Every structure is written in C-alpha cells, then in structure tokens.
Amino acid sequence: MKKFTKLTSAVVPLNIENIDTDQIIPARFLKATTREGFGENLFRDWRYNSDNTPKPEFVMNNPTYSGQILVAGKNFGCGSSREHAAWAIQDAGFDVVISSFFADIFKGNALNNGLLPIQVSEDFLKQIFTAVENNPEITLTVDLENQTVAIEGKVLPSGEDLGGAENFEINAYKKSCLINGYDDIDFILAQKDLIEEFEKG
Amino acid sequence: MQSPPLLGGLGGAKMSKTLVEKIWDAHVVKSEEGFPDILYIDTHLIHEVTSPQAFDGLRKRGLPVFRPQQTVATADHNVPTLNQLLPIKEELSRYQVDMLTKNCAEFGIELYGLGHPFQGIVHVIGPELGITLPGKTMVCGDSHTSTHGAFGAIAFGIGTSQVEQVFATQCLLQSKPKTMKIEVNGELGKGVCAKDIILYIIAQISAAGGTGYFIEYAGSAIESLSMEARMTICNMSIEMGARGGLIAPDQITFDYIKGRKFAPAGQDWDKALVYWKTLYSDADAKFDSVLTFDAADIAPMITYGTNPGMGMGIQENIPATTAQPEKEQLSYQKALDYMGFDDDASLIGKPVDYVFIGSCTNSRIEDLREVADFVKDKRKADNVTVWIVPGSKQVEQQAKNEGLDKIFEAAGFQLREPGCSACLGMNEDKIPAGKYCVSTSNRNFEGRQGQNARTLLASPLTAAAAAVTGVITDVRELLEKVEG
Numbered sequence: 101m102k103k104f105t106k107l108t109s110a111v112v113p114l115n116i117e118n119i120d121t122d123q124i125i126p127a128r129f130l131k132a133t134t135r136e137g138f139g140e141n142l143f144r145d146w147r148y149n150s151d152n153t154p155k156p157e158f159v160m161n162n163p164t165y166s167g168q169i170l171v172a173g174k175n176f177g178c179g180s181s182r183e184h185a186a187w188a189i190q191d192a193g194f195d196v197v198i199s200s201f202f203a204d205i206f207k208g209n210a211l212n213n214g215l216l217p218i219q220v221s222e223d224f225l226k227q228i229f230t231a232v233e234n235n236p237e238i239t240l241t242v243d244l245e246n247q248t249v250a251i252e253g254k255v256l257p258s259g260e261d262l263g264g265a266e267n268f269e270i271n272a273y274k275k276s277c278l279i280n281g282y283d284d285i286d287f288i289l290a291q292k293d294l295i296e297e298f299e300k301g
Numbered sequence: 302m303q304s305p306p307l308l309g310g311l312g313g314a315k316m317s318k319t320l321v322e323k324i325w326d327a328h329v330v331k332s333e334e335g336f337p338d339i340l341y342i343d344t345h346l347i348h349e350v351t352s353p354q355a356f357d358g359l360r361k362r363g364l365p366v367f368r369p370q371q372t373v374a375t376a377d378h379n380v381p382t383l384n385q386l387l388p389i390k391e392e393l394s395r396y397q398v399d400m401l402t403k404n405c406a407e408f409g410i411e412l413y414g415l416g417h418p419f420q421g422i423v424h425v426i427g428p429e430l431g432i433t434l435p436g437k438t439m440v441c442g443d444s445h446t447s448t449h450g451a452f453g454a455i456a457f458g459i460g461t462s463q464v465e466q467v468f469a470t471q472c473l474l475q476s477k478p479k480t481m482k483i484e485v486n487g488e489l490g491k492g493v494c495a496k497d498i499i500l501y502i503i504a505q506i507s508a509a510g511g512t513g514y515f516i517e518y519a520g521s522a523i524e525s526l527s528m529e530a531r532m533t534i535c536n537m538s539i540e541m542g543a544r545g546g547l548i549a550p551d552q553i554t555f556d557y558i559k560g561r562k563f564a565p566a567g568q569d570w571d572k573a574l575v576y577w578k579t580l581y582s583d584a585d586a587k588f589d590s591v592l593t594f595d596a597a598d599i600a601p602m603i604t605y606g607t608n609p610g611m612g613m614g615i616q617e618n619i620p621a622t623t624a625q626p627e628k629e630q631l632s633y634q635k636a637l638d639y640m641g642f643d644d645d646a647s648l649i650g651k652p653v654d655y656v657f658i659g660s661c662t663n664s665r666i667e668d669l670r671e672v673a674d675f676v677k678d679k680r681k682a683d684n685v686t687v688w689i690v691p692g693s694k695q696v697e698q699q700a701k702n703e704g705l706d707k708i709f710e711a712a713g714f715q716l717r718e719p720g721c722s723a724c725l726g727m728n729e730d731k732i733p734a735g736k737y738c739v740s741t742s743n744r745n746f747e748g749r750q751g752q753n754a755r756t757l758l759a760s761p762l763t764a765a766a767a768a769v770t771g772v773i774t775d776v777r778e779l780l781e782k783v784e785g
C-alpha cells in the first residue's frame with residue numbers, strides 16, 4: 101500500500117453534499133477486472149457530456165483548479181460499497197479527500213488503499229470552500245503524524261487572512277498503516293494461529 | 302456446505318447485551334486496545350463485480366482462499382435478463398462473468414452461475430437456500446448485504462480489499478459499531494408495505510442518519526412482518542448510512558428457514574434452535590440511540606429526489622427548497638432540477654414511462670404475488686413499459702408454477718430472467734435519459750438506472766398502480782374501488 105505522511109497541495113473544491121458512489125464512478129464503468137484506469141471515468145457524468153466532450157462548468161475541467169486534495173460536501177461516498185470509487189479518486193491523482201462527513205464503507209475503502217479521508221468540522225469545511233473561492237491558489241497542508249490540516253495563510257485583497265487549521269481524528273492503527281504502508285491483510289495474516297484456534301471453538 | 306460453527310453459549314452473559322453485541326462478541330478472534338477487533342466471518346458471498354481484483358491480490362501474495370467452503374458465488378450484477386443461456390453479448394460483461402467462473406474453479410469456490418437453478422441476486426439466494434441463518438456473521442462486496450440481517454445475523458457490505466482479506470483469513474478487522482434501535486409500533490394501513498416503512502424511516506432521519514450504527518428494528522409492526530418483508534426493511538439500512546440492520550429471530554424466522562437446502566436438519570436443527578432462541582437484545586440492554594415510530598403515520602411512499610432520504614407520503618407535496626437548511630439548498634435544488642420537479646408540486650397524476658419491479662429489495666416471491674394479485678384482470682397503461690425481474694431462478698420458477706407469469710403476460714408486464722438488471726443498469730436494462738421510472742429498487746441516485754434516467758422509489762404495490770394507470774397513483778384509491 102502507498103505510504104502517506106505529509107502533503108502540501110492546492111485543492112479541487114466540489115461543494116456538493118451527498119455525493120454518492122454512482123456519481124464518483126458510474127456502474128457501467130465497473131467492468132474492469134484490475135484496479136487501474138478508473139481515474140478517467142471519475143465523476144464521468146458530471147465531467148463529460150454524453151458525446152464525451154468535457155463539460156466546461158465542472159470543476160475538474162476548469163484549469164484554475166488542480167491539486168492532490170479533493171474537498172467535498174457532507175456525506176461523501178454514500179451508496180454502494182464499490183471500492184472502485186476510491187481507486188478512481190486515487191487514479192485521478194488525489195491523495196486526500198476532505199469532507200465534513202464520510203459514509204462508512206467509503207472511508208474504510210479509502211484507508212485500505214492509502215487514500216486519506218479527513219473529516220473536518222462543518223465550519224472549517226466552509227472556511228476551505230470560501231478560501232478557494234476567493235483564491236484558487238491557496239494550498240492546504242495535511243500532516244498525518246500530527247493529525248492537522250491547515251489552510252496556508254494567503255491574504256485576500258481586502259487584507260483578510262484566509263488561514264486556519266484544524267486537528268482531525270484517525271484511528272491509531274489506521275494511521276500507522278498509512279505511515280508505514282502496511283495493510284490489514286498483513287496484520288491479520290500474522291495471527292493465523294489465533295484464527296485456527298478460534299475455529300476449533 | 303457446512304453449517305455455521307455454533308459458537309457455544311454466550312460466555313456467562315454477565316452483562317446485558319444488545320443482539321448485535323451478542324453476535325459480535327461470539328465472533329471476536331482477538332480484541333486489543335487501540336486496534337480494531339479481528340472478527341470471524343462465517344459466510345462470505347461473492348459476485349462478479351467486486352471480486353476479480355481480490356482474487357488477483359491473492360495471486361500476487363501467493364495465497365489460497367483460506368475457507369472456500371464458507372464462500373458462495375453467483376453472477377448477478379452484469380447478467381442479461383433475456384436469453385441468459387446465450388453467450389453474453391457485451392464483451393466486458395462477458396469477460397467479468399467468465400473471470401468469476403475461472404476464479405471460482407481455481408480457488409475451489411461453489412458457483413451458482415448462469416444456467417444454474419440456484420442463480421440469482423446474491424441477497425436473494427442466500428436466504429432462500431438456507432445459507433443465511435440467525436447468529437451468523439456474513440459479508441459480501443455489496444452494500445445491500447444488510448438484507449441478511451432480517452434473520453438476526455450480522456451482515457454488512459465490504460470493499461474489495463476486504464473481500465481479499467476475508468478470502469485470505471476468513472476474518473475482518475472491524476471496530477465494533479454503535480447500536481441504534483428503531484421501533485415501529487402499531488398496525489400498517491391498507492396498501493402500506495414494508496418498503497413504505499423503510500422509505501418513511503429514511504425520509505425521517507435522512508440518507509446519513511444511521512451512519513456509524515448497526516440498527517436493530519423492533520416493535521409490533523416489525524414483528525408482524527413476514528421474513529421477506531423483513532428483508533426489504535433490512536436491505537435499505539445502508540440507505541441511511543448504517544453499517545447494517547437486523548431483526549431478532551423468532552418463530553416466523555425459524556419456520557421460514559426449516560427445510561431449506563442448506564439449513565441445519567435433524568439434531569443439528571435442534572442444536573441450532575437452542576442457540577437461536579438466545580438471540581435477542583436483553584431487556585435492559587443499552588443502545589447508543591433509540592428512535593420510535595408509529596405505523597399508523599406511514600402512507601404509501603414515493604421519492605422525488607436523488608437520494609433515498611428525499612421521500613414523502615404519496616399525497617404530500619415536494620418540500621420547498623427554502624425549507625431546507627441553507628447549506629443544503631444548492632444540492633437540494635440540483636436534485637429537483639435533475640428530476641424535473643418543482644417546489645411544492647404534487648406527484649399524483651404525473652405520467653411515468655417505466656415501471657421496474659425487481660432488485661434485492663423487492664424481487665422475492667411475495668413481491669411478485671402481491672403485484673400479480675393486484676394486476677389480475679387489469680392491463681398496463683399504453684405509455685408504460687413494465688419489467689418484472691425476479692430475484693432468482695427459484696423465484697422465477699415458483700412464479701411460473703403458481704401461474705403468475707400468465708397474469709403478468711395478460712397485463713402486458715414482461716417477466717424477465719433473474720439479475721440486478723435496471724437496479725443499477727450494468728447490463729442492457731437501462732432506463733433512457735430523461736424518462737421517469739417508478740422502481741422497487743433501493744437507490745434513486747443520478748444516473749443509477751441509466752444516464753440521466755429519473756428514478757422514483759416506491760413499493761411493489763405503488764409501482765403496480767403506476768403501471769396500470771400510467772401515472773403516479775395512490776394505490777389505496779384503487780384498492781378501495783375494488784372493495785367498494
């Protein structure tokens with residue numbers, strides 16, 4: 101699994117709530133039997149018209165926005181258990197997704213692939229959206245070791261500081277998996293004896 | 302297939318526990334502070350879409366499937382619902398189904414594939430074969446695995462990395478979920494189905510209202526439901542974000558299981574029954590959250606938006622955008638625009654183009670009987686295409702044995718072969734762009750049933766009423782006419 105420690109990057113803002121996995125990767129693209137190549141179909145029906153021409157109004161088609169951090173509205177990743185959603189986001193070049201709320205299965209899938217889901221407060225999420233709206237070039241710094249995410253303080257023409265930072269929660273075990281690039285299978289396999297013992301009852 | 306390990310007693314049961322806790326604790330291989338539990342999985346169900354990358358992972362690690370006899374496979378998501386015995390036309394679908402066949406052969410897994418008399422939607426075949434049993438832990442790379450909770454099992458959906466984990470170890474790393482009890486008491490009105498109960502609950506608590514919880518459904522209205530109706534309820538637990546949902550097993554559960562293909566029999570049955578009867582939440586068990594609803598408040602439901610929480614009683618008007626929390630207004634308006642609906646509009650009388658009766662939510666024999674009973678001597682409206690897609694080969698066969706196929710044919714409803722079909726439009730069964738489909742499935746997300754298709758979720762009865770009238774209809778009015 102891919103390791104993650106620290107990242108500073110510009111962000112791609114997607115200020116929509118309840119983004120479900122059918123939007124992230126529509127079912128008709130789930131026919132591949134490998135993990136690669138899903139990125140080009142990420143948000144397919146929001147990103148492209150049915151004749152495959154890009155929809156200019158969609159944020160991923162707007163050259164103003166780029167970066168390895170996707171910021172989205174509340175309840176991101178609801179719906180199906182398809183891990184293809186996490187693969188697609190990663191394959192499209194993102195390492196972090198920030199929202200004020202994640203659906204359980206999506207969050208687990210992301211963590212199992214080294215894609216870091218960061219849950220922030222509603223207020224901080226709003227602050228990020230406002231900051232990007234005002235200045236698409238702001239960056240966020242995500243520090244997994246210290247569990248912080250910070251808006252790098254760029255200043256508005258009005259003089260207002262857009263900076264801010266917040267701590268985020270992450271399960272200690274999952275954190276060490278990400279930092280070291282281990283996955284759950286490595287962890288459980290090491291305890292096979294216990295499993296066999298359990299089966300004997 | 303072997304029967305599940307009967308995990309002896311409940312370890313003295315010194316503290317009162319919820320049903321979830323009882324089953325969970327009986328399956329913990331290891332619990333260590335600061336780590337998720339290692340949870341033993343009794344049964345692993347797989348299908349063609351979320352398994353290939355997991356099999357690949359095993360190959361890369363050089364591992365076998367640890368307990369192939371506790372794994373059951375079927376092909377459902379991708380399969381055609383007409384002429385299933387012909388080679389699948391669509392190349393990628395065919396390849397995925399072929400991969401499943403190849404993988405199951407290589408790793409020694411039983412496959413109920415196309416042409417097999419047990420083939421069907423994974424969540425329909427588990428219960429009907431007696432594979433789904435009280436007290437089990439069950440997983441599948443599919444979020445509607447919660448369906449199996451209707452039997453008093455801990456059943457939940459997992460991602461492909463976890464499918465690989467279960468292949469390799471028959472275990473999962475999982476943190477113990479929080480528990481929520483949802484009680485529905487009282488009697489349901491005429492024309493109100495299990496589907497309406499769950500759509501009502503989701504509309505009340507929102508599409509994220511159950512996140513982080515395992516839900517136990519209880520109360521007199523739930524207890525009076527048949528097993529198949531209970532499955533409809535548990536099926537949609539995920540639509541409020543819950544990890545899963547379950548119902549304590551009772552005599553209705555035991556009667557349903559007895560005699561099924563892989564259900565325990567003879568002495569094993571007696572032994573199992575003793576254990577199953579301990580599976581309930583203790584009277585003073587503590588839930589993290591408790592919600593109570595009155596069945597009498599529930600009307601036939603319909604959704605008007607693009608998540609299952611956007612539902613209302615069929616006689617109600619679509620809630621105004623301005624009545625939504627400010628932050629949510631943009632998303633709400635976007636949903637209504639997609640559906641082509643206005644604030645405050647009523648949906649009654651709105652023409653529909655398609656009616657889809659199927660999916661793991663409502664494709665069992667009782668659903669088909671209910672629909673047949675209603676449409677007998679009626680005919681579909683000319684403007685509507687009606688697809689009935691049974692949940693399994695066994696359901697299809699039974700429908701034919703009971704002559705339901707004749708009723709459907711006379712009504713102009715097309716009875717197809719089993720699969721997920723228009724629930725997610727991965728095969729050819731897609732709703733065309735812009736068209737309205739009243740669907741008994743579980744998700745009304747944008748594009749779920751086909752690019753730009755517009756889905757209105759409802760019960761089989763409400764769907765059948767729309768099929769017959771060609772417009773959104775309060776089924777109670779038609780039921781009254783018959784009786785009046």
Ligand code: SF4
Nearest residue numbers: 445660661721724725
């Ligand atoms: S019927 Fe629909 S919800 Fe059920 S398993 Fe198939 S695709 Fe998933």
